[in-house]
Amino acid sequence: MGEAKFDNPTEALLARHSAPRKGSDWAEATRHAARERTLGMGAAGRRDEYWRYTNPTALNAAEAPDVEIMQLEEVPVFDGVEKLLVTFVDGVYAPEQSDDLSGEGLEISTLEEALSADIHWASDVFGVLEGNGQSPVKRPFAALNTALAGQGVVIRATGKVSKPVALRYCRENTTSDAVLHHVVRVESGADLNILENGAGASRLNTVMEVDVAKGGTFHHLRAQGRDHARLAATAIFARLGAESHFKSFTLTVNGVLTRNEVVIDINGDDTKASVAGACLGDGDFLHDDTIFITHDAVNCESRQVFKKVLKNGATGVFQGKILVQPDAQKTDGYQISQGLLLDDDSNFLAKPELEIYADDVACSHGSTCGAVDENSLFYLMSRGVPRAEAQNMMIIAFLDEAIQEIEDEVLADDIRARLSGWAERHKT
Amino acid sequence: MFEIKNLKASLEDEDKQILKGMDLKINPGEVHAIMGPNGSGKSTMSYVAAGKSGYVVDEGEVLLDGADLLDMEPDERAAAGLFLAFQYPVEIPGVGNMTFLRTAVNSQRKMRGEEELNAAQFLKIVRAKAKSLKIDADMLKRPVNVGFSGGEKKRNEILQMAMLEPKMCILDETDSGLDVDAMKLVSEGVNALRDGKRSFLVITHYQRLLDHIKPDVVHIMADGKIIKSGGPELALEVENNGYADLLNEVA
Ligand SMILES: Nc1ncnc2c1ncn2[C@@H]1O[C@H](COP(=O)(O)OP(=O)(O)OP(=O)(O)O)[C@@H](O)[C@H]1O
Ligand SMILES: [Mg+2]
Numbered sequence: 001m002g003e004a005k006f007d008n009p010t011e012a013l014l015a016r017h018s019a020p021r022k023g024s025d026w027a028e029a030t031r032h033a034a035r036e037r038t039l040g041m042g043a044a045g046r047r048d049e050y051w052r053y054t055n056p057t058a059l060n061a062a063e064a065p066d067v068e069i070m071q072l073e074e075v076p077v078f079d080g081v082e083k084l085l086v087t088f089v090d091g092v093y094a095p096e097q098s099d100d101l102s103g104e105g106l107e108i109s110t111l112e113e114a115l116s117a118d119i120h121w122a123s124d125v126f127g128v129l130e131g132n133g134q135s136p137v138k139r140p141f142a143a144l145n146t147a148l149a150g151q152g153v154v155i156r157a158t159g160k161v162s163k164p165v166a167l168r169y170c171r172e173n174t175t176s177d178a179v180l181h182h183v184v185r186v187e188s189g190a191d192l193n194i195l196e197n198g199a200g201a202s203r204l205n206t207v208m209e210v211d212v213a214k215g216g217t218f219h220h221l222r223a224q225g226r227d228h229a230r231l232a233a234t235a236i237f238a239r240l241g242a243e244s245h246f247k248s249f250t251l252t253v254n255g256v257l258t259r260n261e262v263v264i265d266i267n268g269d270d271t272k273a274s275v276a277g278a279c280l281g282d283g284d285f286l287h288d289d290t291i292f293i294t295h296d297a298v299n300c301e302s303r304q305v306f307k308k309v310l311k312n313g314a315t316g317v318f319q320g321k322i323l324v325q326p327d328a329q330k331t332d333g334y335q336i337s338q339g340l341l342l343d344d345d346s347n348f349l350a351k352p353e354l355e356i357y358a359d360d361v362a363c364s365h366g367s368t369c370g371a372v373d374e375n376s377l378f379y380l381m382s383r384g385v386p387r388a389e390a391q392n393m394m395i396i397a398f399l400d401e402a403i404q405e406i407e408d409e410v411l412a413d414d415i416r417a418r419l420s421g422w423a424e425r426h427k428t
Numbered sequence: 429m430f431e432i433k434n435l436k437a438s439l440e441d442e443d444k445q446i447l448k449g450m451d452l453k454i455n456p457g458e459v460h461a462i463m464g465p466n467g468s469g470k471s472t473m474s475y476v477a478a479g480k481s482g483y484v485v486d487e488g489e490v491l492l493d494g495a496d497l498l499d500m501e502p503d504e505r506a507a508a509g510l511f512l513a514f515q516y517p518v519e520i521p522g523v524g525n526m527t528f529l530r531t532a533v534n535s536q537r538k539m540r541g542e543e544e545l546n547a548a549q550f551l552k553i554v555r556a557k558a559k560s561l562k563i564d565a566d567m568l569k570r571p572v573n574v575g576f577s578g579g580e581k582k583r584n585e586i587l588q589m590a591m592l593e594p595k596m597c598i599l600d601e602t603d604s605g606l607d608v609d610a611m612k613l614v615s616e617g618v619n620a621l622r623d624g625k626r627s628f629l630v631i632t633h634y635q636r637l638l639d640h641i642k643p644d645v646v647h648i649m650a651d652g653k654i655i656k657s658g659g660p661e662l663a664l665e666v667e668n669n670g671y672a673d674l675l676n677e678v679a
Contacts, residue, residue, distance in 0.1 A: 374481060379518040379572075380528065382478050383588060384506035384536035393531070397522025397571075 009043050009060070013144055016062065017179060020150025023115030030127035034146035037131065041138045050137055053317040053349045054288040058257055059141060059233050064177035064203035067229040074421065076168075077197045077223040077251075078414060083166035084108070086153055090171055091178020091201050093151055097170070105159035105190065111152035111181055122154050122183045129209040129237035133263035137292060142235040142261070145207040149181030156185045157192035157216070164193035169200025171227070176201040182208040186216035186244070193408075194218075199225030199232070199255070206234045212244040214268060220248040221411055223418065228254045228284070235261040242268025242297065249406050251415050252279040252287050253422045259288045266328075269298045276305040276405035278419065280395075281314030281346075282426045288317035289337075295328035295358075304335040307402040309395050311342035311426070321353040324361050331356075333363035340398045341371055342391075342428070392423040430454040430510075430596045430627055435488035436652075437476045445486065446472045448652035452629075454596070454645075459628040461638055461663060464649030465671050470631045471515050473649075474598045478512040479505050492596055506532075507539035509595030513585035513602050515631075520572040525584070528572050529554060533591055557590045561617050578605030586617040597621070598629045603637040615640030635667040648674050 006012040014035060022028065044056040058065065086108075087097035093110050101108045114122045127146040133139060155165060167182070178201035186192050190213075200206075212218050224232060232255060240246050252258055262275045279287040293302045308316030318337035339348025350367040372394045380390035396419055403419075406412040432452040438445040446469045454460050464470055476483050477490050479502035490497045497505045520528070534544040545553070558568060561583050573581050582602050589597055599618070603611055618628065618641050630641055638646075638660065646662040647654045650671070655678045656662065666674070 375518050376520045378478075378480050378502060379514070379520065380523075380532075381502035382480075382506055382512055382514075383528070383532035383592065384503050384539070385528075385532050386503045386535060386539075387501065389531065389535065390503075393523050393528070394520075397520060400522040 008039070010039050012062065013043055013060065014038060014147060016177065017148045020148065021112055024118050026123045027115035027126070030123070031147050033131070034127050034143050037134060038140060038143040038147050041134070041140050041143065044140045048138070050290055050319055053319070054259055054286060058231050059203070059259070064175050064201070065229055065231065066175050067202040067227055069171045069174060070225070070227045072226065077418060078166055078195050078411065080414070081164065081195070081410065083164045083195065085166050085168060087168045087170060088151065088180060088200065090173045090176035091151055091180055091204065094170070103161060103163060105157060105161040106165070106192065107156045107158065108165065109154050111154055111183065112150060114154035114183065121156060121185060125185055125209050125211045126183050129211065129239055130207055130235070132265065133237045139235055139261055139263070141205055141233040141259070142207050142237070145179050145181055145205050145235070149179045149207070151179070152181040152183070154183045155192065156187065157190040158187050160191045161193065164195050166195040166197065169196065169198030169204070169225070171199060171201060174202060177203045178205070180204070180206045182206070184208065184210045184218070186210070186212045186218050188213040189215045191217040192219070194220045196220070196222040197225070199227040199230045201230070203231040204234070208236045210236065210238040210246070212238065212240050212246055214241040215243045216241065217245040218247070219407060221406060222248070222250045223415070224250065224252045224255060224258060226254050229256050231257045233259045235263065238264045238273070240264065240266045240268065240271045240273060243270045244268065245271070246273040247405065247407060248275050249402070250277040251418060252277065253418065254281070254285065255287065256284050257286050259290065261290045262292070264293045264302070266293070266295050266297050266300045266302065269300065271297060271300040273301070274303040274305070274405050276303070276402045278307050278399045278402045278415070279316060280309045280419065280422045280426070281311070281316065283312040283314060285310070285314035286317065287315070289320070291320040292323070293321065293333070294323045294325065295331045295333065296325045297328055299330040300328065301332040302334070303405065304337070305402045305405050306337045307340070307399045308338070308348055309340045309342065309398065310346035310348060311428070313345040315346065316348045318349070318367070319351045321355065322363055322365070324356040324358050324363065326357040328358045329360040331358060331361040331363065333361065335365035336401070337367045338398070339369040340395065341369065388427040392420070392427055395423050396420060429456060429493060430629070431489070431491040432473070432477070433489040433491070435473070435476065435490060436486040437472065437483050438486055440482050440484050446652055447476065450488070450653055452647065452654060454627045454629060456627055457622070457624040458644045459622070459630065459641060460645045460647060461630045461632060461643040462647045462649050463632060463663060463666050468649045469652040470649055471600055474512050474600050474631065477598065478502055478510060503535065504539065506592070506594070507536045511589050511592055511594035511597045513582070513589060513597065513599040515600040515604070517573050517581040517585055519574045521574050523572050525568050525570055525572050526554070529588060529591055532588070536592060554591060558587055560620070561587050562613055563587055579607060579610045582606055583610065583614060586614050590617060590621060594626070596627050596629070598631070600631045601633070602630070603632050603634060611637065612640065635663045638663050650675055650678070
């Protein structure tokens with residue numbers, strides 16, 4: 001698949017993947033519209049306002065890179081938790097490595113199955129939230145995803161879902177180029193947890209559309225694997241109804257290039273949303289969180305808490321926006337992004353944005369970047385803690401505000417253990 | 429035995445010498461006190477001994493049982509038996525007090541080739557010691573010194589000292605910020621650690637603390653040196669007359 005065949009680089013992008021299995025009319029119409037959207041906006045480039053810090057070249061390239069598959073000896077993330085396991089290998093659903101697609105309080109099927117149904121609730125969500133999320137900021141990889149994705153899960157939570165749905169992304173092929181698209185609806189008063197774990201592919205493009213009805217609760221926890229040279233472009237689009245709760249947390253260790261976008265529309269009053277992330281990068285590592293939260297309802301709260309630990313030339317990027325529409329009175333918006341640089345070669349680039357059209361709001365935002373505090377380090381060392389270990393304690397402490405956004409203590413401790421493991425492996 | 433020999437030290441960033449030839453010798457089991465005007469270099473001496481960065485040692489030695497502390501990293505000095513109770517204990521958000529204390533105790537044990545304490549053993553010891561210092565379980569769970577009152581921070585320093593069982597303890601103004609009862613508590617904590625071998629250097633501005641922790645020797649420090657040493661009566665003299673006469677004597 002040479003790029004030369006195409007006049008338009010965006011067409012080359014669309015031709016990169018084989019066409020997904022044909023769906024029913026509504027699904028194909030949605031895909032077609034996404035294809036048009038993709039062509040219309042063109043490929044992501046450095047001149048785009050939201051791609052200034054992050055070079056999308058590797059994400060746009062014709063081929064996915066050859067990425068060594070990391071063999072892990074440790075207990076897999078979320079191992080101890082009871083869950084409904086759904087496995088994808090190189091971006092393809094693997095039923096033999098998955099649990100039965102059924103569970104208390106939910107309906108779950110593959111994307112393929114849902115898109116082939118003539119009538120399906122997912123038609124109100126699939127490509128719809130992604131499409132809505134394309135303005136004012138365009139998100140070419142997400143549009144591409146809707147146009148091309150043939151794999152994913154479709155989940156409807158109708159009550160209290162007893163076990164989290166765990167999406168496990170495995171790798172077998174060193175050059176896989178995967179596209180996954182998940183569609184989630186949390187009905188009124190229902191409660192759903194989704195876990196995601198693994199690098200999933202050499203180059204992974206995921207979209208998760210999450211529609212939360214009045215009083216629904218959605219929690220999402222993700223660990224993006226440990227494979228070093230892998231690329232990822234992910235996007236979460238959420239539409240939140242009144243009195244709903246939304247939480248998403250991402251742990252990223254390693255990974256040469258990661259772009260995680262989260263786009264949240266708060267549509268109903270008295271809603272709470274939190275997006276958080278902790279990332280740790282050593283060397284050839286660029287991690288980009290690009291968040292856009294729109295408040296369009298009264299008395300809602302949103303939080304963005306992002307912490308990045310960077311060493312040996314690693315780069316962290318944070319672009320976070322809070323948009324408060326004129327009627328969104330009593331909005332409480334909080335945003336913090338912090339980089340902890342373990343040496344002079346590393347970089348943290350932050351672009352916090354507030355755009356507020358309502359007058360009765362409380363929004364606070366802060367961004368800091370600095371080294372480990374020498375006074376604290378000395379205090380710890382003076383009690384006998386060796387420098388490397390003291391530094392690791394400071395790293396874990398630095399990340400803790402983000403970890404605290406995770407509601408489930410057992411899961412939070414699992415994430416803490418991963419952070420400690422990384423810090424230990426990368427200690428100086 | 430703890431010895432400071434002709435210690436001269438300057439600030440790293442400025443060409444300014446703070447310690448100008450300090451000498452001190454503390455035998456095992458002794459309690460010495462240092463008094464001296466603000467800015468005379470008392471805290472600097474304790475920082476240099478403990479290995480804080482930002483200072484350059486121009487000359488001299490700091491020895492603990494013959495080992496040269498100045499060659500060691502701060503954690504190695506701690507494992508060698510030195511403990512400094514800070515004048516201003518540091519708040520460290522995100523690091524749990526208990527985790528910190530256990531890591532510290534076990535790091536030192538490891539460095540000395542001793543067996544590490546498991547969680548249960550550690551908890552038992554720390555609870556007992558915390559109780560005698562009236563540090564409640566809630567304080568132990570909180571991040572290191574975060575949200576502690578001035579007096580609570582000082583008690584936490586003494587708890588750390590009690591857990592680490594050092595050979596040589598430097599207490600930098602541990603009495604400041606303590607109410608009368610806390611002062612008694614802290615003094616009892618210190619006295620409980622007196623075993624005839626462990627040595628103490630108590631930096632203070634007030635005689636009051638020395639009523640509780642009885643010093644064998646009192647030193648007066650001024651402008652980076654010890655200018656006079658004597659018995660407990662020297663502290664009383666300072667209390668009554670201030671430093672003016674003492675400073676004039678040497679001038
Ligand atoms: N990091 C530093 N930067 C600048 N000056 C310093 C620094 N550390 C110490 N000094 C100076 O060195 C001198 C000695 O300070 P030090 O804190 O040792 O005094 P001290 O005897 O402990 O005083 P106090 O009784 O007020 O606690 C002071 O003049 C102080 O301003
Ligand atoms: Mg002082």
